[in-house]
Amino acid sequence: MILDNFLWTGSAWTSAGLGLGLVLLAYIAASTIKSWHRLRHIPGPPGAGFSKWWMLRNTLGGNMHLATKAACREYGPLVRLGPNQLVTNDPEVLRRLWAVRSPYKKGPFYEAVRFNPERDNLISMRNDALHNELRAKMAPGYGGKDNESLEAAMDKEILVFCDLLERKYISTETDYRPVDLARKVQYLTLDVITALAFSKRFGYTEQDTDLYSYIKITEDSMPVMMFLSIFPGLAKVLQSRLFRRLLPSEHDHVGFGRFIAVAKQIVGDRLASDQPHRRDMLGSFLAHGLTREEAEGETLLQIIAGSDTTATALRTTMLYLMSSPHSYRKLADEVRGASAQNCISLPVVTDAEARTLPYLQAVIKEGLRINPPVAGTMDVVVPEGGDVICGYTVPAGTEVGCSEFGAQSLSTIFGPDADVFRPERWIEAEKEDNKDGGERIKQMNNTWNLIFKYGKWQCLGKEVALIELNKVFVELLRRYDFTLVNPSKPWHSINAGIFIQSDLFVKITRVEAAKEKS
Template identity: 25%
Template sequence: MVETDLIHQGRQFASWAASSPFNLAITVVGIVLVSHLIPFILAPHLWFVPGPIGAHLSDLWLVRQAQKGKRFLTVHALHRKYGKFVRLAPNHVSIADPDAIDTVYGHGKGTLKSEFYDAFVPPKPAVRGLFNTRDRTEHTRKRKIVSHTFAPKSIIAFEPFIRREIQLLVDRWDEFCAKADRENVQGPRNLNGRAWLDALMWLNFFAFDTIGDLAFGKPFGMLEQGADDARVEFEDAFGKKNTTTCNAVQIINERGEYSATLGCAPTWMRPYLAKLPWFSKRLASVKKLTGIATARVNERLEHGSDREDLLAKLQTAKDDQGEQMGKMELVCEALTQLIAGSDTTSNTSCAIIYHLCTNHKAMQKLQAELDDALKDSEDVPSHDEVQDLPYLNAVLSESLRFHSTSALGLPRIVPAGGATIQGKYFPAGSVVSVPSYTIHRDKGVYGSDAEAYNPDRWLVDGARQKYEKAFVPFSVGPRACVGRNVAMQELSILIAALVHRYDIVLKYPDEPLDTIEGFLRKPTVCEIGITRRH
């Protein structure tokens, strides 16, 4: 009876609201006000946490910051203004304190990934991978399977394929240098005889080809073609396939923008936002990116391979119950490998080259170290030749700190019983995060020049031990990046090969490196001029 009355009253209200434009306007305004005030009222423990008024009242403030692509800078500025705690949404607080990292992300703390990660689950197949799995038990299962593929023995086996793609990259750059030399003899059309190119574009080609080789047994062919072209395969509910091609770099960027922005919105709002033009365009890229992974998995399942690549290891790995991953799980993990193995490498290596070019002392010191260590080396050095070079490691660490490819604070849900974080109590269900970009610029840890690029800071006695608590380029705890060692191997060989082989300058040395943030922070372009050194 009560339920019937409520339904009747609801219909009466709907009829009243639709009876005139004035009534409809009052209704819309009322719904907006209520939807903003309720989250604020339900979080009294956060009423006095400072932050923008919009962040106190609605998740839409953070949605807008993510959409603009400069969230990391906005959050950093807010922490400089307000201090340690900043409210980013009605139930989300950013905590800029290195001592909060272990509490929020560490082993045994019980925090869980928030609803933010649901936006990274592909629409079809709607199966979760290691990255976006929120259930702790399922994450443990998946991590055991995936971690097996990154065992030390596997990483050693990856090196020849990484070096082969680096060799192909330098071969292409050598071609450009030779062409510039020929044209310079005929006339000064190329300034100082340099070859001019967009480093970001070619490093994207390299990164995609490398992860294609490591993960799927075959590169995408971007370095050879000098073009970004990847095969996409869609499957309908009946298994019928439709194949096309796409610009992989563009869609991986748009996928990150879509998911990282939509993930800031409450779950109930996401279907409506997804219909707006900005989101719907990028949703198409989400589907295409899944289609790239689907194409590679289907090719493997249909034709097999003799290669012991990442996909082969995922196919044969078993969980504690002896179960293997199904096809849809393989697609999701292949998708994760594709994103993590390409986007991060290209962004980071591009940033390293840019910052070395703006710090001539650092460039000279690194080249001197490499000249000494690699005087008898092949074109592309081995990992053994470069992995223990002090200044190279300092450059890599400083670049990972200063550029912060993963710059945003990864959100976590406070578990049952609540948690006290840096003196402030957060009840169960609160969302907290620690912003990597801001932590990497903590002057209490890195000194007064924390806002400057300075690889030498890592060579001071005890520096690594001191910086360890505030250095999170791969996150920490049970959700830390499983591919960290492969990434470091790839970066160390790549940067050593390029810096040793070429004299590199920026085309526009006075311009800052423009970056935009989706899920990851990435450069938009990096034009350089190169000549051969050796």
């Protein structure tokens, strides 16, 4: 009798468990079908409407930027990438979504870039009112208005960088010294941004080393960040008190945690000094009302956003120049000709002088266009009431991202050879418009400017970055010639929203005219 009861009870539990399992499966199936159904009319890769597998596979493969570009070419200007995720390469749509008065808000992805679990930074902040308030306080510092020595600080770091090349990496007829230009350029941009931010560079270039293993640990952590970009809800779990100890901490001796400690120390020292509002970015932030905690967070943001993206622009453009002999020679001749005629200053060109060099400006624009430094989809959320995008009805709550590589390679805007690095397109378009009164160059510039986003989310550091690019390209090509060591495999590059690039080995030789002047 007891055995019979036991067997019956076990059978009942098994039946109950099976029933619950079936109910759960039915619920999941119903939810999946419902999710697919709401965006079923929008084209996309097979199966993308049922799961995030397509997004995850391409993100972890480091080629999401190319996958979205290809998807837009295959399926049209609005593509479904996931159950609730769309992407567009339409510049007009992106300007409307990002406009100052747009009702669209930042998507959940942005919470994954919150450095302090308890406080947002300018990028992670999703509340428009708070974002606008913080942005207004920071704009004068980024714009250079409160930093009279901005160019002088850059000049100093560029000369330190050239000194590093002279000391260790110049090849001669008898001495071959290949160098990973990707890594060295990042040393330069890290020192430039820290010098601008708080008048104290970290010394990456001077010491020629990855201080605090920041670059290595950042690169090693990329798979986690890439995973969180697809499943941002997990970021909240990691930022919870239970798992917070797994995140970088100011008590770490290496990596991003070390930068947290340095940022806190620098802000603390500045507030305790008799000149907290000195003429640099940090001084400007504090003068315009940033609290200690806000200043610490924004200092960290500057280091990442200001160094990695500019480094990508420098090394990508240098790679394309070295791979395009005609463009390389044309830019080198322009720079060296201007130097020989004393049209540009020594020891470092001014920003105003660099802007008078037309081919240099075309090269900078083309380098940023062909490989935008920030290539995450950066989703925004469709507001209440829904919207019509590219002719499709899109319900409220849908996340809409940007295919930056797709937008910057539109043949309707940049010509049939839009996939080719060809700086001449900018000069040709301007000449054509001057001749026939057209607006092609305006359309190209408007689309190109989306690299820095637009409207309420436009990059505050845009002008600072362009000044740095102007100076670095001139000084490198005034002094040196660069040759790829391995053209068949020039570097290693993966996209994780921002780019992780390494092993860009080059041979550097002195330019004869530069030798004579030195």
